[in-house]
Amino acid sequence: MSERMYKADQIKIMASQKLRSLGKQIVSDLERGKFPYLELPARTTANIVYDEKLRQYVLGEKRVERTTKNIRHLRPFAQLLWIAAFAKKLLHDGKTSTLRDTYYVAIGEGIDFEDQNESDEMIMQLESILDFPREDFNIFPEERASIYGDLIIEYTVPGFRGKRVDLSIHPDGFAIGPALTTAEFVKCGAEQVFVIEKGAVFSRFVEEGADKKYKAILIHTAGQSPRNCRKLIRRLHDELNLPVYVFTDADPWGVHIASVLIHGSALSAHIKEINVPDAIWAGVWPSDIRKYKLPSMKLSEQDIKRIQDLEADPRYQTDPWKREIKEFWNIKRKAELEAFSRYGLDFIVKEFLPERLTELQKQ
């Protein structure tokens, strides 16, 4: 058991302090006979602005007040305070929870939430007040991404604190849960990160030795990357200075997986730095369907509706996004990462990957 202070500890201490001052403010108002109130950033579409410096969408200046003077505010005020108290307890006890789990604990303690949507909303309000993502007060996603590569980590969670693991010893990948998310990076032999949407392609990269040939850490997101996975990729980029390449299907869902990782999601505009602005979408692009003569499928009604949505989204107004969305309309087709297997199982790593990396590095 190491007694040293980790970055993860510092974050948790800061989050705890913010929670304590939130509580103190309420108590102090009460003691002075004032109606307690809170101010929080407005999480409305109109208050979402693009921050050039952070290169992500963030909340603007507009704030809303929640005051106990107003009887209609009392219920959400109490709900929010309960969530804050629960977050404090999680940090104190060193336990983790999920959005769903938190809802059930609330139900058990007789907190009046109509349904889980209401408790989720309060957790997001707490994030916006504290300016910390919920993972920093130990509320983690249910979904698990996984990671494999030349990186040694050191755990900071109870029971494993100070222990180290080499992430290159298990080629199927290490699940990214609370322990991996809060680990420190001790030693890294990799020079870049490949983020991969599909399990089959992750396995292909491992079998073809892409991790060694390209000195790459491989991350399997299993669809949309969970928030803690996005944060981990951000840390790999920021702390270890590793470039990040993202590989998704050439369908509107795959494109959006890459976009959310890079630009952040609208839903988390109130949270900073769980996106990776420097990450690069490396394909498979809609334009690759023609270029590589990939087996492809007709866009479905649902795909077309989704592409129209993306077209209207501010995140899709520059290239490669704009160019590739346009290509969807030209060809009216979509393709999967596995489609490269038409040229043999090793084509994606032996031919496509070096071509694409060279192309992107020229830019």
Added chain:
Amino acid sequence: MSERMYKADQIKIMASQKLRSLGKQIVSDLERGKFPYLELPARTTANIVYDEKLRQYVLGEKRVERTTKNIRHLRPFAQLLWIAAFAKKLLHDGKTSTLRDTYYVAIGEGIDFEDQNESDEMIMQLESILDFPREDFNIFPEERASIYGDLIIEYTVPGFRGKRVDLSIHPDGFAIGPALTTAEFVKCGAEQVFVIEKGAVFSRFVEEGADKKYKAILIHTAGQSPRNCRKLIRRLHDELNLPVYVFTDADPWGVHIASVLIHGSALSAHIKEINVPDAIWAGVWPSDIRKYKLPSMKLSEQDIKRIQDLEADPRYQTDPWKREIKEFWNIKRKAELEAFSRYGLDFIVKEFLPERLTELQKQ
């Protein structure tokens, strides 16, 4: 690099031999001027019977012939032979694939498959002819379960052959892909296996030290357990003599996750021993909703339809299945594993788990 022969090697040698004799039979027919033909088990509902000894549904005696004499058989005959040749190549090259990937390779080689359903069907026909699950000829599921606990494994896959890993060193779990599926069990300190549908509950079990308190290996299936995960659980039971307890939501989907793990799926009646007949469904049962006063939700239209399907299924004609399906109709509600959190985050491990294990061990 160890030169020893592993069980996984023996299986692959046997699968290769079966593939070779399949090819030889065709060649020999051709050389003797005969029209090549194949016989395969009929995979129709009428030919699915319950095998008392194997305690799973298997295919009956009915067989179908596929002969090159019949021009309508020629296309599926050629498709099947291509799949067999591809399987042989995978085993020879030590590479893995998925159903989807296999389809794309076929497209690339000009094999006439209408869509992926057709190539999937041929892979299942090959399974039924060889009497080996497709994982034994290196076609793996896309989905990944994960595992954590007091077990040391030794890899048999290229690049990692002979290397050992202790599965208790990463509390978020090790992804179960091709390498873990084919590993040998070297040393096990666990005395039972807990299979868990939900990521949040898997993390809860880890945090509350259920693995140590109950000397248990924890497996997170992330919904329906992938086939290779089921096979791995079967091996933990057969080779290490570990009892297996399955924890799912008390909704028709959760119930079926437990049932498929225990009884096998109708779709894989042609494959033996990827189910775990001795595994025990440990809850959360519909009857636990009343017993533990769990927060619950009304059954949806979709739930009700699904429960009606299960009711008609031969796997649901004995207890606990029959009893619990009936309970759905009594209460018309469903609950999740996380619902125990109403009594605090540690309730599920500290109260429910010992109660349930005692109850089940009395029977």
